[in-house]
Amino acid sequence: MIRRAIDAVVVGGGSAGLAAALRLRESGATVAVVEREPFLGGILLQCIHTGFGLHEFGEDLTGPEYAERFIRPALSAGIEIFLDATVTEIGEELEGRSVTVLSRSLGVVRFSARVVVLAMGCRERNRGNVAIAGTRPAGVLTAGLAQRLVNIEGCVPGKNVVIVGSGDIGLIMARRLTFVGCTVRAVVEIQDYPSGSARNIAQCLNDYSIPLHLGHVVTRIEGRDRVEAVRVAPLEDGNPSPNREFRIPCDTVLLSVGLIPENELSRAAGVPINEGTAGPWVDADLMTGARGIFACGNVLHVHDLVDFVTEEARRCAERAAVYLEGGAREPMIPVNAGANVRCVVPNACAPGRQNVFYLRSLVVKNDALLELRVGGQKIRTKKLAHVQPSEMIRFGLEPGAIQEPDSDTGRVIEVAIR
Amino acid sequence: MYDVAIIGAGVSGAAIARRLSRYRLRVALLERCVDVSFGVSKANSGIIHAGFHHSPSSLKARLEIEGNRAFDGLQAELGFPFRRAGIVVAAFSVEEMKTVERLYAQGVENGAPDIQIVGRDRLLALEPALSRDVVGGLFAPSGGIIEPYRFVFALAESAAANGVRLFTGWEAVGAHRQGDEWRIVSAAGEELAARWVVNAAGLRADGVSAMFGAEQFTILPRKGEEFILDKGSAGPPSRVIFPVPARTSKGVLVIPTVEGTVMLGPTADEGGDKEDTTTTPENLDRVFRLASQMVPRISKRDIITSFAGLRPTLPGDDFMIELSRAAPCFVQVAGIQSPGLTASPAIAERVKDLLKSGGLELREKTEWQPGIPRVNRTRDHAPRELDRLVARDPAYAHLVCRCEGVSEAEVVEAIRKGHTTLDGIKYYTRAGMGRCQGGFCTYRIMHLVARETGLPLERITKHGPGSELVLGRIGSPP
Numbered sequence: 001m002i003r004r005a006i007d008a009v010v011v012g013g014g015s016a017g018l019a020a021a022l023r024l025r026e027s028g029a030t031v032a033v034v035e036r037e038p039f040l041g042g043i044l045l046q047c048i049h050t051g052f053g054l055h056e057f058g059e060d061l062t063g064p065e066y067a068e069r070f071i072r073p074a075l076s077a078g079i080e081i082f083l084d085a086t087v088t089e090i091g092e093e094l095e096g097r098s099v100t101v102l103s104r105s106l107g108v109v110r111f112s113a114r115v116v117v118l119a120m121g122c123r124e125r126n127r128g129n130v131a132i133a134g135t136r137p138a139g140v141l142t143a144g145l146a147q148r149l150v151n152i153e154g155c156v157p158g159k160n161v162v163i164v165g166s167g168d169i170g171l172i173m174a175r176r177l178t179f180v181g182c183t184v185r186a187v188v189e190i191q192d193y194p195s196g197s198a199r200n201i202a203q204c205l206n207d208y209s210i211p212l213h214l215g216h217v218v219t220r221i222e223g224r225d226r227v228e229a230v231r232v233a234p235l236e237d238g239n240p241s242p243n244r245e246f247r248i249p250c251d252t253v254l255l256s257v258g259l260i261p262e263n264e265l266s267r268a269a270g271v272p273i274n275e276g277t278a279g280p281w282v283d284a285d286l287m288t289g290a291r292g293i294f295a296c297g298n299v300l301h302v303h304d305l306v307d308f309v310t311e312e313a314r315r316c317a318e319r320a321a322v323y324l325e326g327g328a329r330e331p332m333i334p335v336n337a338g339a340n341v342r343c344v345v346p347n348a349c350a351p352g353r354q355n356v357f358y359l360r361s362l363v364v365k366n367d368a369l370l371e372l373r374v375g376g377q378k379i380r381t382k383k384l385a386h387v388q389p390s391e392m393i394r395f396g397l398e399p400g401a402i403q404e405p406d407s408d409t410g411r412v413i414e415v416a417i418r
Numbered sequence: 419m420y421d422v423a424i425i426g427a428g429v430s431g432a433a434i435a436r437r438l439s440r441y442r443l444r445v446a447l448l449e450r451c452v453d454v455s456f457g458v459s460k461a462n463s464g465i466i467h468a469g470f471h472h473s474p475s476s477l478k479a480r481l482e483i484e485g486n487r488a489f490d491g492l493q494a495e496l497g498f499p500f501r502r503a504g505i506v507v508a509a510f511s512v513e514e515m516k517t518v519e520r521l522y523a524q525g526v527e528n529g530a531p532d533i534q535i536v537g538r539d540r541l542l543a544l545e546p547a548l549s550r551d552v553v554g555g556l557f558a559p560s561g562g563i564i565e566p567y568r569f570v571f572a573l574a575e576s577a578a579a580n581g582v583r584l585f586t587g588w589e590a591v592g593a594h595r596q597g598d599e600w601r602i603v604s605a606a607g608e609e610l611a612a613r614w615v616v617n618a619a620g621l622r623a624d625g626v627s628a629m630f631g632a633e634q635f636t637i638l639p640r641k642g643e644e645f646i647l648d649k650g651s652a653g654p655p656s657r658v659i660f661p662v663p664a665r666t667s668k669g670v671l672v673i674p675t676v677e678g679t680v681m682l683g684p685t686a687d688e689g690g691d692k693e694d695t696t697t698t699p700e701n702l703d704r705v706f707r708l709a710s711q712m713v714p715r716i717s718k719r720d721i722i723t724s725f726a727g728l729r730p731t732l733p734g735d736d737f738m739i740e741l742s743r744a745a746p747c748f749v750q751v752a753g754i755q756s757p758g759l760t761a762s763p764a765i766a767e768r769v770k771d772l773l774k775s776g777g778l779e780l781r782e783k784t785e786w787q788p789g790i791p792r793v794n795r796t797r798d799h800a801p802r803e804l805d806r807l808v809a810r811d812p813a814y815a816h817l818v819c820r821c822e823g824v825s826e827a828e829v830v831e832a833i834r835k836g837h838t839t840l841d842g843i844k845y846y847t848r849a850g851m852g853r854c855q856g857g858f859c860t861y862r863i864m865h866l867v868a869r870e871t872g873l874p875l876e877r878i879t880k881h882g883p884g885s886e887l888v889l890g891r892i893g894s895p896p
Contacts, residue, residue, distance in 0.1 A: 001806055036820070071646035084819040088801070100801050104816035104826070108801045126855040128646070133697050136725060138885035142857045153861055154873055155888035180892050224693060225884035239866065251889065264821075264853075319751040 001108040006030045006080070007117070007324055009089045009099045014042020015295020015306045016313040017119035018244040023116070023317035029324055032080040032111060033102050034087050035322070036072035041067035041145070041259065044120060044306065046151045049172055051199075055307035067307060082109070090269035096292055097269075101192045113211035115320045118266055118280070118288070118295040119313065122259040122302055124169075130257050132164070133223030137228075143169040145258040156180050158252025162230050163187045164218050168196040168304070169388075170256020175204035177254075181321065185248050186211045186219050187233055193364055195258075195390045217252070218247060227251050243332045248363055259302045269290050269293065269409040276343035284332045284350035286312070294320045301345045301358065303335040304392045307356065314354065331404055338373070338416030340365075342389065349413055356393055361387040371393065374402060375411050387417060419651055420446040421604060421778065422582075423612035425590050425626055427454040429566065429762045430754050431461070431618035432573035432817040437766035438773075439580035446610060447574065447582055448602070450589035450622075453842040455570035456663075458620040459759070460845065461727020462566035463644065463684060464675060465658055466758040468558030470525025471668055477737050479528045480860060482757040492763060495788040498565060498573035499676040499872035504657045505561030505673035506536075506545050508552045508703055508712050514662040518556050521663075531560045545715045547655040549673075561658055563676040566759055567845035573762075575835065576790050581782070584699040585610075590619075595629050600747065602631070607631070614778055616749045616769060621692045621730045623752035632745035635738070636753065639728035640667070642684025643701045648853045649678040649812035651720035659712050667755065670708040672716070677822075682709040682716065684797045685729065691842070695726040722853045729883050739765060743773050747775065782805050793831065797823035818866070821852025829863060841881040857879075860887070 008373040010021045014033030017134060021033045030344070037046060045050070051109040051303040054060060092098070096114040103109055118157050141149075147169060163170045166189040166316065173188030174184045185206060186397055192215045194201050205212055213232060219240050220231040229249045233240035261279040263271070267418035272289035274281045279300040280288035287294050296316035297309045335357065343358040361368070368387045372380040382395055402413065422438055424431045427449035435447040451457060451799055466489055472479040493500045505628040509515045518535060525533040526846065531581070536557045544557055578584050585604075589832035590604040598612045619626040624637040629815045647654075654674045661669040667686035677680050683699045710716050730751030732738055739834045749772050751765060774780050794807055796814050824847045832846035840856070843849055844865055850856035850863065864887060867878050 001802060030837075036817070075699050084816055088823070102796070102804070102817055102825075104817040107812065107815050110801065114865050123854045126722070126857060126859050129853055131699070131702055131718070131721060131724065133699050134701070135696050138880035138887055141860070145857050145860055148861055150892070153864075153875060154892045156890040156892060157888050159889060219699070220696070225881070226886070264650070275613055345874075370870050382711065 001110055002106055003110050003112070005112045006032050006118060006379070007113065008032070008115040008320065009034065009111050010117045011099075012042065012119035012121060012299070013040040013081065013083075014121050014297070015044055015118070015309045016118065016121070016299070017042070017069070018067075018074050019310045019313035020296055020301055020317040020320070022070065022073055022077060023314045024321055025079050025319075027321035027324070030320060032082060033074070034082045034085050034099075036084070036086050038084050040071045040081065040083070042273040045174075046148050048151050049176070052306050055305065056310050061224070073378075082106070085109075087265060090139055090293065091267060096220045099246070102396070114292060116293045117316060117320060118271075118293060119297050119300050120262050120265065120299045122261045123149075124255070125258040125260055126295045127255060131220055132221055132254070134224055137221070137223040137226050138226035139223070139252045140221060141254060143167070143173045146173055146254050150176060150180060158182060158250070158348065161184055161220070161252045161254060162250045163254045163256060165189060165255060165257035166194040166201070166212065167256035167258060168200050170254060171196040171200040171204040173209060173254055174210050178208050178210070180363065181234040182394070184208070184210045184389050185250050186213055186232070188213045190217050191215070192236065193388060197391065220254060221283045224240040227253055228244055247347050249260055258299065261299045261302065263299060267294075272304065274343065276337060276349065277345060279345070282346045284330070284346055284355060285323065286316040286346055287319065287323065292323070293404065304390075308392070308394060311356070311357070333402065333411055333413055335413045335415060338371070338410070338414035340416055340417040344415050349397065349402065351404045353399050355397040356394065357415065358392050359415055360392055361389055363417065364388040365417070371412045371416045371418055373416070384417075419599065419608065421564070422445045422446070422614045422616060422773065423448060424616040424618055425598065426457070426620055427570070427574055427584065427586070428459040428618065428620050429573070429759050429859050430572050430751050430765050431457070431616070431767040432570045432577065433762040434618060434751070434769045435577035435582045436573045436580070436656060437770050439577045439582050440782055440786045442783055443479055443778075445577070445582045446578065446612060447584045447586045448590055448610070449584070449586045452587045452839055453568040453837055454574045454584070454586065455845060456841070456881060458728060459570050459732055460567055461644070461725055462759050463503075463671070463673060463681060464566045465566050465671075465673060465760070466500070466562035466564055467501070467760040468525070468533065468561035469528045469530035470521045470556065470558060471663060471757070473524065473527070474527045477739065478757065478761065481737065481761035481764035481768065483529050483840065484646040484767070485757070485761040488763035488824060489562065489564070496576055496790055497792045498572045498882035500562060500569070501676050503674060504544070505558040505660060506541060507556035507660045507662060508548055509555045509662050510540065510551055510553060510711070511555065517662045518554065519886065521705040522558055525556075525558065527542055530558060533558045545655055545659060548659065549712055549714050560576070563658060563674065564759070568624050569759070570600070571846055572790060576788070579790060580786055590629065591775060595746070602616060609706050614747045614749065614773060614776070616751060618751040618754070621728055622752070623730060623750070626849070627750065629757050630745045630748050632748050633750065634744040635732060635752065637730045637732065639690055639694070640731045640755065641687040641690050641726055641728055642699045643685035643705065643726045644681055645702065645705055645724045646722050647680040647682065647716060647720040648722045651680055652715040654680045655713055661712060662709065670705050672709050672713045679722070680716065682706070687847060692728060694718050695728065697724045697726050710878060723855055731755050732857035737761070737765070739768050739772070743774050744771040747776065752775040771872065795828055796825040818862045819847070819852065821854050822848040824849040826866065829866050830870060833867055838867055838871055838873075839881050840877050840887065
């Protein structure tokens with residue numbers, strides 16, 4: 001076992017981990033990035049479509065191009081990079097944290113780190129999570145796995161495809177599979193509205209005349225060795241209508257039914273998890289409930305845009321750098337999700353500085369109003385032309401917008417959508 | 419020419435093969451699927467039963483008790499995951515307690531070790547995950563949990579190490595007598611000669627029996643759906659929890675699996691066909707309703723997968739293990755459903771005795787090896803101990819399956835032992851069995867199979883021909 005002392009270990013070398021590591025390194029900290037795959041870049045590497053970087057760079061980049069903007073500087077910044085390496089345990093030490101890593105080239109490595117940044121991203125919800133009945137043949141896979149198989153391995157998963165769920169990855173894959181010669185028979189979405197962005201519905205489905213069945217569910221998968229068909233039914237009063245069920249012959253079923261922040265490592269390290277986001281509770285510094293452990297990117301909450309992941313990871317690293325320097329902790333006020341809000345991140349506000357919040361609506365609504373209340377008193381509103389659960393809302397709060405708490409007054413900020 | 423051909427490499431066939439491997443016999447183990455344990459056994463609930471569910475007059479009850487006793491020794495020799503976690507039967511009413519008393523009496527008569535009736539407080543102390551509504555129940559400490567496919571793999575590996583020839587992908591489709599021999603023909607047209615044949619064909623035992631001109635009977639599939647909850651789900655029980663049983667099955671159970679997940683099920687549905695392994699939304703709801711009456715903390719949110727298996731049942735529900743009276747040199751091992759896995763060591767013993775009584779000469783081998791090499795698993799080692807393993811093979815420090823903590827070295831070992839399908843590797847190593855259900859490790863495993871076997875990616879299958887994982891390559895015509 002190799003033992004190493006270091007300022008910061010960043011768990012994950014994807015978009016969040018790279019941005020955090022670079023900013024921590026800029027602050028002068030010694031930084032290690034631990035990445036499971038043999039390459040840096042994370043899921044961006046398999047996202048060969050465009051649409052990345054409009055906020056961050058003012059350019060329309062592919063995923064690998066966006067990743068490259070961070071990989072190159074990371075390689076020359078003096079960051080220690082561990083590839084083909086998995087963090088198996090985060091433990092407590094007298095000062096800071098122990099981080100145990102399994103590395104194919106180095107064996108067991110144990111870091112003593114003063115700061116840990118969680119940037120593991122998320123995993124896809126799968127068939128078991130959404131309990132699709134039927135048989136268990138080959139040809140049922142998550143959209144992200146299909147994306148990997150097509151874009152990196154060069155494989156064609158099937159010929160006739162039905163996509164369950166209208167998440168962005170599923171929509172992107174509908175177009176991608178069409179390009180490689182597959183026929184996408186349908187996209188089946190349980191909600192009455194798409195879960196992916198309007199842009200992707202237009203550019204990935206409508207442009208290729210791929211039918212989208214809203215308010216429908218796949219009731220059964222058929223086929224013994226390979227998928228042969230799915231049965232699809234519209235929902236009536238929340239239940240599939242057996243009389244209106246129809247069958248779509250296909251050999252492949254792609255699942256794009258949501259993402260889950262991957263926090264098994266965090267849980268095992270004693271990090272408290274917020275059921276609303278399935279990510280850690282974090283304060284205004286993006287520090288979790290476990291001292292010295294910070295979190296950013298999709299492990300914290302699922303983002304729509306990588307640009308916001310980058311922004312969040314940088315802010316996280318800035319605060320982690322202040323923590324490393326032993327900077328005084330600022331007073332903070334807890335932030336809670338109020339009416340019609342599923343979740344808000346972070347879960348606290350530091351009134352003395354600029355704060356950025358990300359939240360998700362529970363409702364689909366035009367001309368909505370975002371409302372901030374402190375102790376029942378309205379302190380800020382913002383008009384939103386349209387809100388829906390699949391689109392993350394970002395808003396900033398400038399320094400001094402809220403009075404600093406003078407003592408433990410029990411004040412809480414509540415964010416609501418009216 | 420073989421002395422004995424065993425048709426079917428499920429738990430019965432594999433146990434019989436290993437038992438016979440102790441003698442100077444040429445034994446062939448024939449399996450129609452591409453790997454062992456791919457039929458009925460793969461969907462087994464993984465319980466070592468404790469001997470109180472079946473009537474003392476049944477063959478089942480006797481073999482269950484005998485089989486149960488054998489597992490500590492077998493584990494020491496073969497190293498499969500197994501633990502005597504104990505079984506509790508939870509009663510929720512005075513009427514149900516009457517049935518518990520009957521089960522107790524039956525268990526005592528069968529010879530179930532240390533079986534006891536327990537009151538509410540003791541039951542809750544034995545299993546704190548139980549609902550506070552229990553009134554009492556039964557406790558059978560000899561019950562256990564096991565990883566069923568790992569048990570079958572270990573039996574088959576041990577048999578093969580002692581000279582048994584395993585033929586996978588070998589489906590017997592015809593048979594005839596020639597002199598003193600059986601000539602068995604495979605679907606691929608190969609022929610194999612054997613003096614004796616053991617019919618351990620599970621769901622197809624009726625067809626195989628007919629093929630050899632032996633007894634006429636019908637195997638009826640009884641479907642059982644099971645639902646798996648993630649590791650770390652709210653409060654897994656520590657013991658196998660049974661309800662007070664219904665007439666045709668032991669009911670819906672809550673099972674802490676030996677590898678840390680929780681299994682709910684099985685259902686018991688008759689009347690389907692032998693291919694019907696579908697799961698249904700109705701049974702999902704039913705299983706959760708029944709399971710949560712016993713263990714209120716379980717949640718549908720923790721489901722990571724579901725599956726269905728088929729029990730091969732005979733009318734009367736008992737095992738049929740006998741020398742055929744209609745066909746020469748033919749042993750029936752049919753109707754082996756619950757508690758078939760528990761009974762398997764005793765089934766093997768009985769088949770050995772039947773063969774002997776039928777005139778097969780059994781001469782013990784002096785060189786018989788009871789043990790097989792232990793499977794090293796990265797997740798079983800503390801970081802400090804891992805160094806030794808990693809020094810031998812750095813692939814132990816390369817995790818392929820993050821959810822179950824399976825290393826490249828373990829996957830490669832499975833492939834080199836002949837488990838080259840995704841399902842075979844999953845059953846052997848647990849890679850792909852966790853919460854992401856292969857979302858992250860499938861392509862990694864495909865690459866390892868390609869590297870080890872030379873197969874192109876589009877020839878790699880889930881469970882054999884027809885279940886290819888991808889249907890082509892970009893740029894090459896289909």
